[in-house]
Amino acid sequence: MSVQVAARWVVLDIEGTLTATSQVHVVLYDYARPRLGSWIREHGDDPVVVEAVEQVKAEAGLGADADTDAVVAVLHSWMDADRKATPLKTLQGLIWSQGYARGELTTDYFADVVPALRDWRSRGARLAVFSSGSVAAQVASFSHTTSGDLRELFAGHFDTVNAGPKKQRASYEAIAGQLGAQPGQTVFFSDVPAELDGAAAAGWQAVGLARAGEPFADADFGSHPVVSSFDEVELEVVA
Numbered sequence: 522m523s524v525q526v527a528a529r530w531v532v533l534d535i536e537g538t539l540t541a542t543s544q545v546h547v548v549l550y551d552y553a554r555p556r557l558g559s560w561i562r563e564h565g566d567d568p569v570v571v572e573a574v575e576q577v578k579a580e581a582g583l584g585a586d587a588d589t590d591a592v593v594a595v596l597h598s599w600m601d602a603d604r605k606a607t608p609l610k611t612l613q614g615l616i617w618s619q620g621y622a623r624g625e626l627t628t629d630y631f632a633d634v635v636p637a638l639r640d641w642r643s644r645g646a647r648l649a650v651f652s653s654g655s656v657a658a659q660v661a662s663f664s665h666t667t668s669g670d671l672r673e674l675f676a677g678h679f680d681t682v683n684a685g686p687k688k689q690r691a692s693y694e695a696i697a698g699q700l701g702a703q704p705g706q707t708v709f710f711s712d713v714p715a716e717l718d719g720a721a722a723a724g725w726q727a728v729g730l731a732r733a734g735e736p737f738a739d740a741d742f743g744s745h746p747v748v749s750s751f752d753e754v755e756l757e758v759v760a
């Protein structure tokens with residue numbers, strides 16, 4: 522069954538929507554896990570790293586003098602629990618960016634994704650991304666994919682820093698404001714029902730992705746329309 526959407530702006534979640542969850546939880550997390558300690562030690566003069574480490578200590582209740590091993594233990598526990606904490610996402614993004622630049626990481630999308638995004642873009646839709654992954658991680662991941670460099674497809678990238686938490690209405694209002702998008706002409710695609718609730722509360726259209734084999738495949742999407750792939754989306758691009 523197909524879902525009809527009339528929109529100018531298409532905003533996309535990544536994990537579970539564009540890529541398999543294993544692409545993040547296995548490929549990317551396994552890449553970051555053994556590199557966190559050395560990254561923190563070797564970039565002690567990078568203010569971004571210093572701030573992220575301070576945030577980890579504060580969020581985890583560690584003392585200010587906690588050593589790097591203690592910070593890394595917290596980061597590993599957050600990855601084990603898939604806690605999408607902003608300082609973890611910042612540090613992962615730095616490490617993944619280097620991995621993509623070195624050719625050690627490549628993003629693989631579900632088969633329907635790249636054809637759909639190219640079709641929507643060619644017909645005048647504006648595309649943007651809203652993910653818990655940092656903007657740096659997003660840009661790096663779209664630059665090295667099995668379909669080439671896809672960065673030119675996107676007009677905006679949003680994360681928990683420049684937009685806010687993905688389940689909150691205010692984050693979607695912030696994104697629409699930054700894009701200059703009319704909420705009613707904007708659609709958000711995600712595999713997580715609570716994220717769709719946040720988008721809908723901001724006046725957006727919201728469509729669930731229930732992809733076979735993914736963690737949210739059998740989730741209750743409530744009143745949100747649901748598709749199992751982008752092949753089931755009929756997008757009318759409005760001016």
Ligand SMILES: CSCCC(=O)C(=O)COP(=O)(O)O
Pocket residue numbers: 534535536537545605610651652653654655658659662687
């Ligand atoms: C290559 S971007 C990294 C994706 C990531 O770290 C993540 O946690 C994905 O979460 P999402 O909000 O896209 O479900």
Ligand SMILES: [Mg+2]
Pocket residue numbers: 534535536537538711712713
């Ligand atoms: Mg997701």
